[in-house]
Amino acid sequence: MITLLGRRARVLAATTATAGLVLVAGCSSDDDGGSASKTAAGGVELVKGGQLTTCTHLPYPPFQSEIDGKVQGFDVALIDLVADDLGVQQEILDTPFENFKTGAFLNSGECDLAAAGMTITDERKKNVDFSDPYFEATQAVLADKESGVGSFADLKGKKVGAQAQTTGEDYAKSQGLDPVSFESSDAVLNGLRTGQVDAVVIDYPVVQGWLKDKANADAFTVAEQVNTGEQYGFTVQKGNDKLREAINKALADAQSDGTYKKLYEQWIGPYDDDAAASPAAS
Secondary structure (H helix, E strand, C coil): CCCCCCCCCEEEEEEECCCEEEECCCCCCCCCCCCCCCECHHHCECCECCEEEEEECCCECCCEEEECCEEECHHHHHHHHHHHHHCCEEEEEECCCHHHHHCHHHHCCCCCEECCCCECCHHHHCCEEECCCCEEEEEEEEEECCCCCCCHHHHCCCCEEEECCCHHHHHHHHCCCCCEEECCHHHHHHHHHCCCCCEEEEEHHHHHHHCCCHHHHHHEEEEEEEEEEEEECCEEECCCHHHHHHHHHHHHHHHHHCHHHHHHHHHCCCCCCCCCCCHHHC
C-alpha cells in the first residue's frame, strides 16, 4: 500500500462490525467529541472523546475498502471489536500509507491506531508498536492466462507489477525483478487488465477478492503462492501499552469464541488455521 500525495484525508465513522462504516463530515484533530471523555474502558486514553480513531489507507480489499458507500472489511470488523470493548465507536481516517511506517499520524495525535493490512517488520517496529499478529500473509503471482507465466520463476523477462512501498514490491525486487510500481491495489489490477504488465506480485487475500469476479477469474490465474513468512499486525504509538493490550485482548477473545473464524469466512474466504495467526505467536 502506498502514499497518495495531495489527497485530502477523509473521516469515516463506524456503525457496526457487519454494516461497516459510513462517510461523515471531516473533523479537526482537536475535536474531542463534545463532552465525551477521552479516557475509555480500562484507562485507555483516546485522541478524541467517545471514539477510537483508526488510520487506514483505501482501498485494500478485503481488509478495508468502500462498498456501497461504506468502509468495510476484515480489519474494520476486527477493530470494531476493540471499540466495542472500550465502549466507543470506531471512526476511520484515510491517510497516506507512508505515515504508517513512520508512525506520523499516531505521534501527531490524529489517530489512536493504524489498521491497514500491514506486515510486521523489524524496520517498522523502530517507529511503532505492533499488536499480536492477526493474519498470516502470503504473496501471490497473478498472471494473464495468455502470458505463459506458471510460477514465480517465469517472471524473469516479463513485465511485473506491484503496489508501491509494499512487502510484495520489496520481495519482487529482492528476487532480482524490477517491478512497475502502482499507487494502489486497484491500480495494480487495472495495470494487469490493460496489459501494462503480464503479471503482478501482491498479497494473496487481495487476489482472492479479485478472483471472485468472473471476468477476472476468466482472464487471470494464480501462478504461484509464495510463503514469505509475513504476519499482519495493528499498530499504536510507541509506548501506548494500554491500547495495544486492549487490541490483543480483543483478538484473543475473537479467536477463542469463534468470532474471528466467522469474520475470516465473511471477508477472506474458507477458514484456514494456518492463515489465522495466533496471538501466542508474538
